[in-house]
Amino acid sequence: MINNTLSRRAVLAGLAATFGASAAAASMPSGLDVQLAPTTASILLARLIQDGALPGANLELWRDPDQLRAAIIAHRCKLFTAPTNLPANLANRGLPVKLLAVIGMGHLMIVTADPSIHNFSDLVGKQVLEFFPHDMPDLVFRACAAMEGINPDKDMRLYAAGMPMEAAKMVASGQVDTALLSEPWASAAILAAAKRGRKLYRAVNLQDVWIQHMGGDGIPMLGVGIDAGLLEAAPDLPATLLAGLHQAKDWVLANPDSAAALAGQALKISPPVFTEALGHSQLVVKSARQARPGLEAFYQTLLKLSPGVLDGRLPDDDFYLGA
Amino acid sequence: MGEQRMTCMQPAEPVRGMANLALRGMTLAMLACGGAAQAQTYGTSNVPMLTPSAASMDTDLGVGGMAMTMPAGHGTTPADVQGAIMVPAGKVMVGYSYMNMDMAKNYIGDSTVSPETIVTTIPSTMTMAGGKKENYRIVPSSMETQMHMLKAMYGVTDRLNLMVMGTYEQKSMRMTTFSGSMGTKVLGTSNSRVSGFGDTMVGLLWRLYQDPENHLHLNFGLSLPSGSITQTTTMLSPSGKLMTMRASYGMQLGTGTVDAEPGLTYTGQLHAWSWGAAYRGRFALDDNSEGYHYGDLNELTGWGGYSWIPGVTTTAQIDGSIQGRIHGADPLITGLMQGTNPRFYGGKQISLLGGVEIAGSRFGLKGTQLAIVAGGPVYQNLNGPQLGRSWQVGVTLGAGF
Secondary structure, X not given: OOOHHHHHHHHHHHHHHHHHHHHOOOOOOOOOEEEEOOOHHHHHHHHHHXXXXXOOOEEEEOOOHHHHXXXXXXOOOOEEEEXXXXXXXXXXXXXXXXXXXXXXXXXXEEEEOOOXXXXXXXXXXXXXXXXXXXXXXXXXXXXXXXXXXXXXXXXXXXXXXXXXXXXXXXXXXXXXXXXEEEOOHHHHHHXXXXXXXXXXXXXXXXXXXXXXXXXXXXXXXXXXXXXXHHHHHOOOHHHHHHHHHHHHXXXXXHOHHHHHHHHHHHHOEOHHHHHHHHOOOOEEEEXXXXXXXXXXXXXXXXXXXXXHHHOOOOOOXXXXXXX | OOOOOOOOOOOOOOOXXXXXXXXXXXXXXXXXXXXOOOOOXXXXXXXXXXXXXXXXXXXXXXXXXXXXXXOOOOOOOOOOOOOOOOOOOOOEXXXXXXXXXXXXXEEEEOEEEOHHHHHHHOEEEEEOOOOOEEEOOEEEXXXXXXXXXXXEEEEOOOOEEEEEEEEEXXXXXXXXXXXXXXXXXXXXEEEXXXXXXXXXXXXXXXXXXXXXXXXXXXXXXXXXXXXXXXXXXXXXXXXXXXXXXXXXXXXXOOOOOOEEEEEEEEEEEEOOEEEEEXXXXXEEOXXXXXXXXXXXXXXXXXXXXXXXXXXXXXXXXXXXXXXXXXXXXXXXXXXXXXXXXXXXXXXXXXXXXXXXXXXXXXXXXXXXXXXXXXXXXXXXXXXXXXEEEEEEEEEEEEEEO
């Protein structure tokens, strides 16, 4: 059992020391603007904020990647959760963005109403709906398909929805039978379909496919990014946040009902959906530097498929924060 | 006549469409200015985009926080196309529609004719002493039909929907009466009005085919004769007296017959575009209690729509219809007004209409929709003399549960 009080105190003390020590040397923003990805793993940063670890923080959910990019570029967002390729892309393009931690591994999966689908080979000739075309989910899907000897453009009828919510609604309602979804959208679709008497299956977990072919512990998919300017003002912040994220993860796993309630408030994910999604979301906390080998393998895979996704190269060494 | 159509409803998630558009533009602009060539379009092949159907949009996932970047009104059908979309299993859609149709100018074939021409050249069914047919002496100059419709649709299964629609109608006709039995001297004008419940339509929709871009379903309805066919009106006679008599066929509130209403509906959607076509028929199964039935009606409608911003869709529509003359006659519908002649009903019409549909979710009213459609005929070839259509406008409020 986690001692919540000690956890909160530890984080508060660390942050207070950090901000207090640096406040004289550099001006800190009065309220930290934090943007969270609408995914299950964002609960860790939400927990930190709920616990008062980031006093005065303004919490907001970003609604599509472009919205987050705009906020980062305009320096309106100093701390965020996002797919790990997004901060890498911005950093490679010269923006002062660092990756603090990986907090969620691969949570993309094929959800289908067709019980005969168990692997990529079973998708041959079938209609498959993905989302965020040309972005990370599309690229990971293509990479995993290639690992399995499948060419999505030739071997299946691939369609794209603009957003995961659209894809989830389309598979839940029966407009399509098979879709690539991330969590919590996969869980949301399965539960929504069940209400209507429609059975959906988690047919293929791309994390499993990745591990089977690439080894390691899977796809370092969701990370915490930070504006470099914030580090100048509070150089100890990474270590403090990492400690808090570890404790937040322990709290979430030990208190799933409370975490679900928090998800309803902070992430706009209904508690039943969050509870269902939690078991499929692969929560982890690794510093970016710890996760670097896996991140670079992930980035290399994306670069092979689409060099522009990371401006054609791996991020520099100073992109990865933490010990 | 005067049949209104079920509107569609496109519930949507709350969106911040304008904000998203602005942010997207800002992102791209800043990346471009900063020398970053690409925001998020990378090197993979193009994949056809799909957007959720109305049924998909209506699915509650229990997850918020992510707006629809694709237009919420995608897959929109014009407000006046009856039974054009289906609702998912267990869902109910209700709607209220108001339609105003204005008729003006008398047509014979595709030509307009003046009242003076009608009263001097068109013989009525009335016979004067000596056996000569008397010319019509009362000519309608305009007619306004207002219809209030309440409708409901229920998804028994995803494949089978039931629907019901009741109407309340108000009709008014302005007529010009010519003096005596010949000549073109105008004696005066009169207005007649009727109001009450119209016919009631019950029906089912059966889905034949659906894929992410295309949808095809069968419509089958029955129009039940709940509207009166014995309404009376008062009009000025050529002798200067006010006569109260059974209103003409077009002024009755119902048809008096049970009508079969088969139909076939196709809708398509891709990106912000939507399109579709619908056939509707209306065939009386027998004469009504007064001894007549309306001629067969066949309508074909095609439309295209584009969602400019999430939740706001405009549509353009073309309607074509062919209807036969009234068969049989009500012996109590008689007189020197052209509308008393059952031969002067039906014809061919082509109309163009434009519409806009706004999802209530843009204003925090999830599951609701406001739709407006308006237009008028571009071609009319009528079994005249009879009044032609001038313009029509309809407003629909819909809500889904």
